[in-house]
Every structure is written in structure tokens, then in C-alpha cells.
Amino acid sequence: MRDAHPARPTLETVARLAGVSRATVSRVINGSVGVTSGVREAVDRAVDQLGYVPNPAARSLVSRRTDSIALVVPEPATRMFSDDAFFTGILRGIGQELEAADKQLVLLLASTPASHHRIMRYLRSRTVDGVILASLHGADPLPGELAAMGVPVVASGRQLAGSAVPYIDVDHAGGVKAAIEHLLTQGRTRIATIAGPQDMVAGIDRLAGYRDALAAAGRRSLVEIGDFTRESGTSAMRRLLDDEPALDAVFVASDLMAEGALRALRQAGRRVPQDVAVVGFDDATAARSTEPPLTTVRQPIHETGRMLAQQVLKLAAGEDIDPALILPTELVLRESA
Amino acid sequence: MRDAHPARPTLETVARLAGVSRATVSRVINGSVGVTSGVREAVDRAVDQLGYVPNPAARSLVSRRTDSIALVVPEPATRMFSDDAFFTGILRGIGQELEAADKQLVLLLASTPASHHRIMRYLRSRTVDGVILASLHGADPLPGELAAMGVPVVASGRQLAGSAVPYIDVDHAGGVKAAIEHLLTQGRTRIATIAGPQDMVAGIDRLAGYRDALAAAGRRSLVEIGDFTRESGTSAMRRLLDDEPALDAVFVASDLMAEGALRALRQAGRRVPQDVAVVGFDDATAARSTEPPLTTVRQPIHETGRMLAQQVLKLAAGEDIDPALILPTELVLRESA
DNA sequence: TTGTATGCGTTATCAA
DNA sequence: TTGATAACGCATACAA
Numbered sequence A, B: 001m002r003d004a005h006p007a008r009p010t011l012e013t014v015a016r017l018a019g020v021s022r023a024t025v026s027r028v029i030n031g032s033v034g035v036t037s038g039v040r041e042a043v044d045r046a047v048d049q050l051g052y053v054p055n056p057a058a059r060s061l062v063s064r065r066t067d068s069i070a071l072v073v074p075e076p077a078t079r080m081f082s083d084d085a086f087f088t089g090i091l092r093g094i095g096q097e098l099e100a101a102d103k104q105l106v107l108l109l110a111s112t113p114a115s116h117h118r119i120m121r122y123l124r125s126r127t128v129d130g131v132i133l134a135s136l137h138g139a140d141p142l143p144g145e146l147a148a149m150g151v152p153v154v155a156s157g158r159q160l161a162g163s164a165v166p167y168i169d170v171d172h173a174g175g176v177k178a179a180i181e182h183l184l185t186q187g188r189t190r191i192a193t194i195a196g197p198q199d200m201v202a203g204i205d206r207l208a209g210y211r212d213a214l215a216a217a218g219r220r221s222l223v224e225i226g227d228f229t230r231e232s233g234t235s236a237m238r239r240l241l242d243d244e245p246a247l248d249a250v251f252v253a254s255d256l257m258a259e260g261a262l263r264a265l266r267q268a269g270r271r272v273p274q275d276v277a278v279v280g281f282d283d284a285t286a287a288r289s290t291e292p293p294l295t296t297v298r299q300p301i302h303e304t305g306r307m308l309a310q311q312v313l314k315l316a317a318g319e320d321i322d323p324a325l326i327l328p329t330e331l332v333l334r335e336s337a
Numbered sequence C: 001t002t003g004t005a006t007g008c009g010t011t012a013t014c015a016a
Numbered sequence D: 001t002t003g004a005t006a007a008c009g010c011a012t013a014c015a016a
Helices: A011-018 A022-029 A037-050 A056-063 A078-082 A086-100 A115-124 A142-149 A172-185 A201-216 A230-243 A255-267 A285-289 A301-316 B011-018 B022-029 B037-050 B056-063 B078-082 B086-100 B115-124 B142-149 B172-185 B201-216 B230-243 B255-267 B285-289 B301-316
Strands: A068-073 A104-109 A130-134 A153-156 A167-170 A191-195 A223-225 A249-252 A277-282 A295-298 A324-327 A330-332 B068-073 B104-109 B130-133 B153-156 B167-170 B191-195 B223-225 B249-252 B277-282 B295-298 B324-327 B330-332
Touching: A011 A022, A011 A037, A022 A037, A056 B056, A068 A086, A068 A115, A068 A301, A086 A104, A086 A130, A086 A301, A086 B086, A086 B104, A104 A115, A104 B086, A115 A142, A130 A142, A130 A301, A142 A153, A153 A301, A167 A172, A167 A301, A172 A191, A172 A201, A172 A249, A172 A277, A172 A295, A172 A330, A191 A201, A191 A230, A191 A255, A201 A223, A223 A230, A230 A249, A230 A255, A230 B285, A249 A255, A255 A277, A255 A285, A255 B285, A285 B230, A285 B255, A301 A324, B011 B022, B011 B037, B022 B037, B068 B086, B068 B115, B068 B301, B086 B104, B086 B301, B104 B115, B115 B142, B130 B142, B130 B301, B142 B153, B153 B301, B167 B172, B167 B301, B172 B191, B172 B201, B172 B249, B172 B277, B172 B295, B172 B330, B191 B201, B191 B230, B191 B255, B201 B223, B223 B230, B230 B249, B230 B255, B249 B255, B255 B277, B255 B285, B301 B324
Parallel strands: A068 A104, A068 A130, A130 A153, A153 A167, A167 A324, A191 A223, A191 A249, A249 A277, A277 A295, B068 B104, B068 B130, B130 B153, B153 B167, B167 B324, B191 B223, B191 B249, B249 B277, B277 B295
Antiparallel strands: A104 B104, A295 A330, B295 B330
16 A cells, blocks of 8 residues: 555646646636636536646746745844744744745755855755845845845845845834833933844844934933843843943833843842833733833834735736835833833 | 846756766766766866756656655644744754755745645645644644655654654653652652643643652642643642642743743742742743743753654655654753752 | 647666 | 656647
8 A cells, every 4th residue: 555646647637537638727727818618617627536736846847936935044043033933923924925825935044154055056046936034144145146146035124234135124213212202201311221232233223213312302322232132131231220320211122131121120129110111122922921011112023024925925026116114113001111 | 137147057058068968967966976087077167167056846847856845834833933932943953954954944834724725735746855744733634634645744742633643752751750859859748730731742741741750759739721821820820829828849831831930929929949949841041031040841942853854854765763752851950949 | 719839957768 | 988868747839
């Protein structure tokens, strides 16, 4: 019994059963218009009966499409993987859109520097209809190379180096502005920040947003840098407290770091929000269950994934798209500020 | 200039440049043995010069292989996505092994019940060399259908229904046993548990491990059920405290729930570990930074991913594999117990 | 509206 | 050791 799999039906098989030619079957399958309804039905019946499924290899050999989109994830995708549900959220958004468009998702993970070569080789074989680039670091050569190849590409997050790849990002600055204004409205006077790494767009843009918002209010900045981990949030908060014992609010560039900051505040005997107000960024699942629950800036992760897919599909279909799509963020009020 | 991409070189192009036949070029590319070294070098040079990359569609059309492995993720993959780094950990493990084997990873996400049909259709077109099934729920028909198709399949986690698909899992029971023994050694006498959902293998096996370990020590069980979320850990811990104020230890089936339990204990004024010892499961990243840091059972997530890939690759290569591979867990001592 | 014929780029069989 | 040549399964230009 083992491996007794009947030969897979081909167009030919279906054609014989339906009493038509291969070409006609192909037309029916691809939804071509000029086919008599009687013939169409006969073909459909034959397809059902045989359980016929087109051979993607044969199809793509002649059509030069593969109906698949590649998602490229560089190794040091710090945010991608450190962050609670960031990667999976994006992934599900992408998956949802691709499923609707009946495209496959090929995952290209770079686990070593040498992976770059392998990925380019794969992409160069033109087996994909488009590429989604996840969280690039600094001067990644990938976007440029792909664009030069003429492959449709979109990136997640604004590019640091100026490679002109269309991207989707969230409104970091807008979210931070809302957070700071909320703190100012509360009457907070000395508002510090724990920023993210300054070689990542999320780190840079959120810090810039903080500085701008404070400057607009005529206040002085007070900045410590973390690396988006809980631990770095704790130590940054301690430094902040040392430098400026009088601070009464802190905007933290990620919820994970905010968790760490809450701990440092607790250990220092400061009450949140009475003594110090804390606002995070991300609206990670953990933000609901910190003590106290975290006021934070929500970014639409799932939507980002969906847009990434939608845009690359448009590109693949030959449409033009905006060079940048900025999705709105939203301040979520809980108890920490 | 737009779209002015030179025609991709084919075997024919390379053959002409190297002054040999297509067949010979193919042999060189596929590492066939009987080729004169001079000829081989000429071909290699031509390949480099032209930047030739084989066309996967053409290749797979005749070879009937695609050098790709599918990872199927059912939608309600609770654990996959709720858990901090579980999914990404598995994914990286898989990615690492597939990269070493030069295989592609195709992600098949089921976002709706209707996805099942689409996934089967894709898999039925035989475009993959093997399938990895992630976290199946109850009586999923997928494994059976795939096995019937003769596609190499391995699953992540023991199957609840008895479909005989080979799987990789971690030693839940062994880990729990180590945890309970540790608590007993400490002189803890009333050891409760917060178990996971009883329709998931991880929930079932960890609870069974708890019962067995306690029974072996002649102790009584005390069980509350959670759903692997922080919140459920908090409320389960409260119920436990209500039912048995005298408890002095609790084994919690996930770190996330353990975080919740720590909070409930804190709110109830119990000191950890002095009054109540707490042991978690997973060794999630958060376990390092709870208060106090969490003693927990570490499961080798990355290794699980690697093994999943290794086993399916073996299957695809025609080798036989063990119907079950159980990876060791390890008790990590921190401060909560 | 339908059928015939051709080619997509490989691998593999068979001769030479 | 190397070279013709026949599939592989499909889409499509061209005829009918």
C-alpha cells in the first residue's frame, strides 16, 4: 500500500474526461470569458471528480508568476523578536491579506550574515511576485539591490539610509505628542523620557517626537537611552531619578521598558501616578497588567501587516503606490498617567 | 530605463558561453561526478559571469521537488501567539535548519475555518517536500489527510487524537516532576497547582505530571485551571488562597500565569518565597524580571524548532524517524522557590 | 467559441 | 566524459 498514490491528474486527464481540449480546460480554470456554459460545467465536473489541482511549477514556468510574496527578516531584528507580539501581529496581518489574494507567503529568515547571499540568490531567481522587508537595520543593502532588480518591494518602517523603497510606518511623533500633551494637561512640569536605541527608526522618531513636543511647550528635555528591554528600562529610570529627583513624569519609548521603569519607581518609593506619571508605547499585552496598568500609545500592528501586504500586492499588479504610508497611533488611557 | 531588465540567463546561455552542451552545464550545477575539471571550471566561470541562477519552476517541474517545507499554523494557535517568544523561537529554530539544508520555508497561516480548504489545496498540489504542523487543536483532520496523501509530516507537540503523525514535544512531566521534588526538598507541605487549559497537550501533560509527582510523595492535589494568560493566573491564585489558606507552594503551568499568581500573592500579603514558593514553566524572558525572579522549568524552544525541521527533512529524504521525540526540560532556580 | 501547436527551463535517458 | 533529445504540465498565439 505504501506510496500507492495514483498519478496526479493533469490538464490532459481533465480534458479527456470532459471531452474537450487542454486549452479549453485551461480557459475554464483561469476564468477566461469566452467559454460556453455547458462546456464550462462539464469541465468543472471533471475537475471535481478527479480532484484536479493545477501544477504550480508548470504554471509559473510559462506565466512567470509564482503567486507568492517573500517576507525577509534580517537577523538582528531586535524589535521583531524582543517585542511581545510585534512580529506575530505583523505576520498575521500579512497572512490575512495574502490569503484573501490567494498568494503564498515565503519566509526568508537571515540567521547569519552569510544569509544575505542566499536570500539574494533566491530573490534573483525571480520566484516571487513581491518582497516585504521587515525592520531593516541601518544601511542594509537589500532594498537597493532589490529595487535595482525591479522586484516590487515595500518595507516595514521608515528607512534610515535614503534608499527610496516605499514603506509603511506608524505615526511615532503623533503618538508621542499626544502623550506629552496629556502629561502637560495634567500639570506635569518635569517630563523625562527613556528613549529607544538611536540606530532604530522607532527609537529615533519617538525621541524626536518627545523633543519637539517639549520644545513646543517651552520645556527642557531630559533623556536617557535604553534598548527596548525591561532591564534597560529599570536602569534608565534609576539614572533619571538620580539626575533629576524632582521629575514628575516620564515618557517611555516602549511598554517593555516602561515595565522596567515602573519597577525602578516602586523600588525608589515613588507612587505612580501620584508622584510620577508614566506613559509607554506599543500597547503590548503586558500593558494591561502592569501595576498600575499602563497608559500607553497604541500602534496598529495588525493593520501595519495588512497594509504591507496590500501595498506590495498593488505594486505586483503594476499599480503605483505612495512612497510612504503612515498609520495613526492612539493614546490609551489607563492608570499610570 | 524602466523595466529594462536583461533577459535572465538560462542553461542554454551558459552552455554557449562555456562552449559546452546544456546537459553538461546541468551536471556541473548539480554537482554530478563525471565532469572533467577543465570543463567544470569553464562552466563555473560562465555561471559567475552571467550571474546565472537556476529557474526553480523549471527544475521542480521535472524533478518533482520544490526544496521547500511548509509550516502550517492553525488559527486558534493560542500558545503559539499568546506566549511571549514561543512562536518566534520555534520559527528561528526551523529557519536555521532549513537554511543549512537550503530549503525554503512556506508559511501557511489559517486565519479562518475556510483556510483549511485552501491549505489542503496548496499542499495537494505537491509543491512542498514536507510539512510541519504547529500546535494542532483537538481533532484536527489535517494530519490524517496529509499522511494519507503521502506527504512527509511532523507535528509540534503530542497529538490529542490518535493520528499517528510523528511529533516533537518537550518532557512536560519530567519538568514538573523536578519542580515538585524541588519544592518537597524545601520542606513544602501543601503544594497547589494552576494548570493550563485541559484541551491542550501542554495543559494536560503538566497537570498529569503534577498529580503523579504529588501522588508519588503521598500528598494531596489542589488544582485550579487557568488559560495560560496572566489574568487567569491572578484569579486562579486567589481561588487557591481562598480554598486553602495554608498552602505554602504553587506550581504554575506557565510563566505568564505565574506572573499573575505573583501579583495575587503580593496583594494577599504573602511573601514569595518565604510564605509561598512559586515555580513557573517555560522560562519566558519575563521570568527573569518578575518580583522576585521566577524559578521555572525551561523548555528548549529553539531546539524544538530545529528538531521539527531536522525530522521532516529526514522524512523527505526517505529516512525513517522515531514516532516521537521528547526533548528534555530543565529546572531553572531563581528566587521565587 | 474551440482546438492545435509551441515553448517555458530543467532533468534525465540514451547514444556516442 | 559528453551531447542530443524527450519529457515535465501548463498558457497562449494562431487557426479553424
